[in-house]
Amino acid sequence: MTRIWRETGFVDNDPWVIETEEVKAGEGQKPLLSLEELVTKADESNEVGFGVLIKPADDVRKLEPYLYRLELVAVAFPAFNDGRAFSHASLLRERLGYTNELRAVGDVLIDQVPHMLRCGIDSFAVTNETAIKRLTEKRLPEIPHYYQPTARDAEPGKSYSWRRQAKPAA
Amino acid sequence: MGDKVLTANRLTDGIAVWLDANGTWVTSLQDALVARHAEAVAALEAIGKKSYADNLVVDVAVVDVQETDGVLWPLRLRERIRAQGPTMEYAPGYKPADPAFIAV
Amino acid sequence: MYRYDEFDHAFVAERVAQFRDQVERRLSGELAEDAFKPLRLMNGVYLQLHAYMLRIAIPYGTLNSKQMRMLAHVARTYDRGYGHFTTRQNLQFNWPKLSDMPDVLAELATVEMHAIQTSGNCIRNVTADHFAGAAADEVADPRPYAEILRQWSSVHPEFSFLPRKFKIAVTGAERDRAAIQVHDIGLHLKKNDKGEIGFAVYVGGGQGRTPMIAKLIKDFLPEEDLLSYTTAVMRVYNLHGRRDNKYKARIKILVHETGAEELARQVEVEFAALKDTELKLPEADVAAITAYFAPPALPQRAEGWENLARWKKADPAFSRWVHQNVQPHKNPDYGMVTISLKPIGGIPGDASDSQMDAVADIAEEYAFDEIRVSHEQNLILPHVALADLESVYRGLVAIGLAEANAGLITDIIACPGLDYCALANARSIPVAQEISRRFGNPERQAEIGELKIKISGCINACGHHHVGHIGLLGVEKKGAELYQITLGGSGDEHTSIGEIIGRGFEPEKVTDAIEKIVDTYLGLRNDPSEIFLDAYRRVGPQPFKDALYGDSKAEAA
Numbered sequence: 001m002t003r004i005w006r007e008t009g010f011v012d013n014d015p016w017v018i019e020t021e022e023v024k025a026g027e028g029q030k031p032l033l034s035l036e037e038l039v040t041k042a043d044e045s046n047e048v049g050f051g052v053l054i055k056p057a058d059d060v061r062k063l064e065p066y067l068y069r070l071e072l073v074a075v076a077f078p079a080f081n082d083g084r085a086f087s088h089a090s091l092l093r094e095r096l097g098y099t100n101e102l103r104a105v106g107d108v109l110i111d112q113v114p115h116m117l118r119c120g121i122d123s124f125a126v127t128n129e130t131a132i133k134r135l136t137e138k139r140l141p142e143i144p145h146y147y148q149p150t151a152r153d154a155e156p157g158k159s160y161s162w163r164r165q166a167k168p169a170a
Numbered sequence: 171m172g173d174k175v176l177t178a179n180r181l182t183d184g185i186a187v188w189l190d191a192n193g194t195w196v197t198s199l200q201d202a203l204v205a206r207h208a209e210a211v212a213a214l215e216a217i218g219k220k221s222y223a224d225n226l227v228v229d230v231a232v233v234d235v236q237e238t239d240g241v242l243w244p245l246r247l248r249e250r251i252r253a254q255g256p257t258m259e260y261a262p263g264y265k266p267a268d269p270a271f272i273a274v
Numbered sequence: 275m276y277r278y279d280e281f282d283h284a285f286v287a288e289r290v291a292q293f294r295d296q297v298e299r300r301l302s303g304e305l306a307e308d309a310f311k312p313l314r315l316m317n318g319v320y321l322q323l324h325a326y327m328l329r330i331a332i333p334y335g336t337l338n339s340k341q342m343r344m345l346a347h348v349a350r351t352y353d354r355g356y357g358h359f360t361t362r363q364n365l366q367f368n369w370p371k372l373s374d375m376p377d378v379l380a381e382l383a384t385v386e387m388h389a390i391q392t393s394g395n396c397i398r399n400v401t402a403d404h405f406a407g408a409a410a411d412e413v414a415d416p417r418p419y420a421e422i423l424r425q426w427s428s429v430h431p432e433f434s435f436l437p438r439k440f441k442i443a444v445t446g447a448e449r450d451r452a453a454i455q456v457h458d459i460g461l462h463l464k465k466n467d468k469g470e471i472g473f474a475v476y477v478g479g480g481q482g483r484t485p486m487i488a489k490l491i492k493d494f495l496p497e498e499d500l501l502s503y504t505t506a507v508m509r510v511y512n513l514h515g516r517r518d519n520k521y522k523a524r525i526k527i528l529v530h531e532t533g534a535e536e537l538a539r540q541v542e543v544e545f546a547a548l549k550d551t552e553l554k555l556p557e558a559d560v561a562a563i564t565a566y567f568a569p570p571a572l573p574q575r576a577e578g579w580e581n582l583a584r585w586k587k588a589d590p591a592f593s594r595w596v597h598q599n600v601q602p603h604k605n606p607d608y609g610m611v612t613i614s615l616k617p618i619g620g621i622p623g624d625a626s627d628s629q630m631d632a633v634a635d636i637a638e639e640y641a642f643d644e645i646r647v648s649h650e651q652n653l654i655l656p657h658v659a660l661a662d663l664e665s666v667y668r669g670l671v672a673i674g675l676a677e678a679n680a681g682l683i684t685d686i687i688a689c690p691g692l693d694y695c696a697l698a699n700a701r702s703i704p705v706a707q708e709i710s711r712r713f714g715n716p717e718r719q720a721e722i723g724e725l726k727i728k729i730s731g732c733i734n735a736c737g738h739h740h741v742g743h744i745g746l747l748g749v750e751k752k753g754a755e756l757y758q759i760t761l762g763g764s765g766d767e768h769t770s771i772g773e774i775i776g777r778g779f780e781p782e783k784v785t786d787a788i789e790k791i792v793d794t795y796l797g798l799r800n801d802p803s804e805i806f807l808d809a810y811r812r813v814g815p816q817p818f819k820d821a822l823y824g825d826s827k828a829e830a831a
Binding site for chain 2: 373696703750753
């Protein structure tokens with residue numbers, strides 16, 4: 001089963017649903033729209049609170065006019081080694097200035113969670129057992145010394161402008 | 171259908187191994203169990219899948235061999251080199267592959 | 275050379291701990307092979323025919339004696355007593371156990387070494403001119419920039435799952451000794467008219483299945499924009515590089531299919547947004563890194579001139595070695611020494627643990643403790659006083675690494691091939707050994723002159739055969755090995771991809787074919803100063819096709 005994790009812990013009652021042939025958003029749930037659906041719906045109404053699912057081949061910059069109306073952007077990792085969503089996440093945060101929830105969905109494994117966090121992703125739809133276990137134990141396989149600035153805010157690193165360090169735990 | 175053996179690399183040290191008649195992974199091709207019928211090959215493949223799932227080995231494959239006077243000879247050059255090691259002197263204390271065995 | 279600070283030490287230690295945890299989870303079964311594979315690749319761990327292979331990073335090919343001794347120790351303690359220096363300036367061990375690797379990496383960390391990102395779909399070892407910091411023709415040392423790129427690209431969270439591997443090379447002279455035009459990004463460090471430092475940027479070079487020469491996409495990138503521009507290229511590649519077909523996933527295909535101009539434009543758009551961000555390189559940082567690469571203080575050793583002349587007269591073999599293996603240094607009292615790892619009949623690029631230890635001793639005593647690995651699988655001592663050449667030579671003779679063949683026909687580059695590699699279709703090493711033995715005579719080699727033979731055992735071209743003056747590609751045909759010959763390739767500043775000249779040769783016919791090619795060249799060259807490559811470019815393939823296949827039928831295989 002899929003659980004939603006944030007750094008504050010696992011989240012219950014998450015309303016977001018990735019719709020398929022079999023699964024549709026029900027009572028109290030909200031569908032994650034495709035980029036095309038989002039653009040259509042947003043252009044034809046004044047609604048806010050949308051959720052959108054960005055697929056690897058999507059151009060995430062198309063979200064720019066609708067950012068303030070988005071409650072959730074999910075970026076898809078259909079296979080854990082399809083790294084395009086790392087760039088989508090980075091662009092959303094750094095270029096577009098998106099500040100709401102940014103979620104990784106798909107093949108979310110524990111070893112990529114630290115990379116996802118650094119690219120600005122702040123919630124995770126996790127199905128893999130080992131990932132759930134390690135996240136429950138708060139045991140992320142991370143290296144808190146960074147050699148590059150990324151979307152996520154970090155402490156300045158030592159000696160050189162490109163280095164950063166993990167912020168001390170809150 | 172020709173004769174076949176099951177081969178893989180051991181997870182812990184990567185060493186090339188073959189499955190013997192006891193279901194053990196051994197480091198000598200010559201000790202491998204030979205499958206001569208389709209059912210036997212299917213059984214080998216099943217054992218291979220299980221060994222992989224049990225984290226004993228990786229890169230499991232069924233390879234073709236020919237048995238002549240009790241000596242197993244893989245049909246593919248690649249597998250002959252896997253069976254005997256590099257084909258030239260490469261480190262003191264380690265014998266190179268037998269050129270007669272390697273030859274096409 | 276660069277020295278780790280506290281930050282670097284902490285990072286490498288954390289990386290070792292991270293990998294140790296991953297290996298434990300793999301061995302216990304908690305982590306499955308398909309999830310583990312990209313993680314182990316990003317720590318340099320391959321699975322080959324006979325065993326695992328561990329590829330250790332030697333950043334831009336620079337190492338010191340302490341590091342070389344550690345490599346010898348690892349070879350001795352965890353492997354079969356030898357290692358193989360590669361065409362990307364790294365070192366490979368062929369027999370390490372997965373269960374030992376965390377310990378190996380922990381030991382390497384104590385001497386500031388690692389195996390991070392030497393494989394996987396990420397940014398690999400940034401290579402550089404092996405004569406950097408010493409060559410008489412150098413405009414600026416490329417290594418500080420290679421070091422900056424190395425740091426910045428280490429565990430970059432956005433670029434760890436690229437469509438495919440990514441290789442960057444940097445050169446700092448007009449002569450390109452780093453083959454930058456067959457790299458994904460090639461950087462030519464230069465000065466503009468105002469004397470400012472910057473880079474000509476080439477993108478989309480590569481060998482393998484579809485060899486391509488990189489395209490110049492930026493004439494002059496100012497030094498301070500190195501990281502922002504590189505980020506722009508990487509982001510465009512990460513988003514748009516093909517992921518549907520492993521053989522079309524390199525950036526060279528993206529450049530080819532998009533068009534260089536359009537790709538350059540896309541990069542410029544991204545670069546414009548990144549140019550004035552925190553990725554801008556402050557001068558102070560560049561200066562600080564550059565300071566690590568300051569050349570050693572080289573005392574005047576004027577006595578070297580006279581001594582050298584005397585020693586050469588007394589010993590023709592030494593004279594030959596000086597002539598062939600010692601190149602001019604910025605400082606006239608010094609020379610750059612090539613230690614050939616191609617003894618006649620030996621395995622190209624291999625060194626035993628005792629040879630590594632001896633090279634470390636020689637480097638420490640006579641070469642200011644600096645060693646380089648060239649992409650041609652040789653070792654370099656970049657700073658040796660002419661006055662010490664004889665001692666260095668004697669030291670090399672004692673360990674069997676004094677072959678005077680740098681750049682000559684027996685200085686062959688060969689990938690490990692089917693003797694080791696799970697990707698190979700044919701063997702490379704025995705072919706190299708036989709050619710080496712046939713042409714081993716020093717006088718004959720000198721007569722032939724510069725001739726770079728490069729051998730790959732499969733289409734992946736790790737032997738760089740596409741840029742060999744003579745290239746050999748091993749293929750499999752009907753269960754047997756066959757070797758395709760290409761001519762006229764070059765990896766220098768006039769990069770060219772070798773042309774296939776006809777049907778392939780069986781292993782036992784290859785050396786004779788090489789001999790025919792050489793004899794044809796000797797017969798048609800203008801004079802001994804016209805090297806093989808130049809003669810080929812002048813006359814084209816026909817004389818060689820005629821010699822090999824007869825003027826009757828000369829069809830490509």
